[in-house]
Amino acid sequence: MSADFDPGAFLESAPLVPLEIAVDSGELRYIGDQVRELLGVGPSECLEPGRWTARVVPDDVGTLETVRDQVGRDGNRRNVDYRMERADGRIVWVCESINRADAPDGPVLRGYLIDITDRKRREVARWKNEERLRGVFRSAPDALVLTDMDGRIVRMNDQAQDLLSYRLEDVIGSSFDHLVSPRFQGRLPELRDAFQRDPDRRTLVYGHDFAIQRSDGHEVPVELGMGVVVDGDESRQLLCSLRDLTVRRRVEAQLRSSERHLREMADVLPAMVCIVDREHRYRFANDAFAAWNGWDRHAVEGRRVAEVMGGRLYAAMRDSIEAALTGTAGHFRGEIADREGRTVPVDISLVPQQEDDGRVSGCFVVIFDVTIEVAAREADRRHRDELAHVGRVATLGELAASIAHELNQPLSAIVANAQAARRLMKAVPPDLDEVADALDDITAAGIRAGDVISSMRGLLQRGETRDEAVDLPRLVEEAVELLHSEAISRGVTVVAEAPDAASVRVGGDPIQLKQVLLNIVMNAIEAASRAPSGSRRVTATVRVEAHALEVRVRDTGPGLPTGDPEELFAPFVSRRSGGLGMGLAISRSIVEAHDGAVSAENAPDGGALVRVRLPLS
């Protein structure tokens, strides 16, 4: 201490307010003039009885009096912090530091006041900050470790203690780096440096692949997040969050494994399988799919459907994909071009891919090559056409004599008329009117002969099955006309009736349907010819039913030979001499190919009744 140190001057200039309090009365006996600066009032106002205590914030009065009592009793120096109200109404924090002294008129408490408002404010701010941090620490789902900027552990929550299997008291003050898997220890200083270099940097991106090492040596995969926490006094700390990835990794591994199984399964399927996502991009494609267009599977995945399928097929598929993405499965038939540009017929099924929460995340597209199936169906159809043709040829063979007669009639008329005309022209005078009539009749007979031939030629044609609107009543009439001579030679009367079916059409092949009618009516004529002369009759009636036309062919013959209607349609069973026995069998296959049905029964009043039902077009 220097020689010219003046204690009085020092005390007056220091930010201290000296005071003296009577122990017995508790009243203030002296206070330094510096109180003006602290409270905005002079010492005289403070010394009036009760005035000091009146300025103390009521909540703090009890504390203040307790401390003063203790010091008055035991004489030990104590500090007490309390709040006072200034003359301008602001609150200031003061620290009263007192001890006991003996004065001539009794014991007193002597000491000083110091303004601690700034320090208190900082303390409260820090306390509030810490409370908040503590709350976060307690309730966070993740393990949290707070370190200083050098990586020394300051605090960690229970979750972190569980995850790391260390207690805070065992590791506090030591480097967090030691709790990290040796493989990642080098990373932490780099991350910390990044924070040091950039003071404004608040957080790092989450999701670093990381692992910690537990006290038992086991490594646990974690997701690491880091952020800077700024303390009340501007000191910076690092908050590290660790999220245990053990379960997620296991689930991911399982997913990868199940996806691998799915792929393996999809790869052995003989179909092209792919998954299309909501953006119409491939999320998955099996080997068959990739092989189809010669692309690598990985090159397909991620690409747009239009790019891989081609615009035309995509246009055909787009609506089905959209429907599948809204949860509706679909199925359609199309054609795709393979690597060599060949067109391949395919069956395409689309099935929504539904997640556990019901959301549709994409759709499975399964494409079957149906080349073989289509070829088989085509061959099947060709065989049926062939058989039908053979059947028609056989039927016409049976009818040859009758058809020859049908042709002979107009030919007879032509020959007779021509010869008559020649003679009429030579007459004197020539009867030209009669000649003209003869020529007209020749023309009509020629046309009639032409009709018979074209009807026959139609039946002999080998063409592909047609599908058109067929006038069934007209076909019945044509069949009956063609069988006219056959019916006469057997003494059978054939009647065709179509009371209400004039404008109704069925869809199908007119030639094949005529073949069916021809066979059934022929069969009925044969059956009716066994009846006594005079009651040999066949009636063919066309009736309109709900959604169908029904042709009923009734005869007055002996009825079904065995009572079993099925026998009638069995192949190689013939009731006609010279018949192949294929007529009705072929007829049935034709009717069924037209989505119709043919059946036979005994009519209630004798004879057989054959029904052919065909759906309306």
Place this chain on the structure above:
Amino acid sequence: MSTGRSGPIAIVDDDASVRTALARLLRANGYSTVTHPSGRDFLDSPALHEVECLILDMHMPGMSGADVLEEVAVAATKLPVVLTTGRYEVDFAQRSLDAGASAFLRKPIDEASLLEAVDVALHARR
């Protein structure tokens, strides 16, 4: 060709075009004719007893030519009958003659054969 015929020739055929044509050919050759569309129609008409000759088709619905021939014979009219057929039938000629026909013709019928058959029939009548 014969002359001095006393009555017409009847033609019975269910096919109108044939019926008309044969009638025209016979008329062009100087014969008078009557035509009937069925055997029943002919048998029920007075023509049965007026005609000199019957040209009869074998194949007709209802009553066949053979049925008509039988009734004509039963009526003992001694009417000469020329049978015609448009079908190929084994032994048609023999069966026609056995049934009492005086001649038979296969369609189409040419003029000469027709006139000859009619001539034979008319001679048989006398």
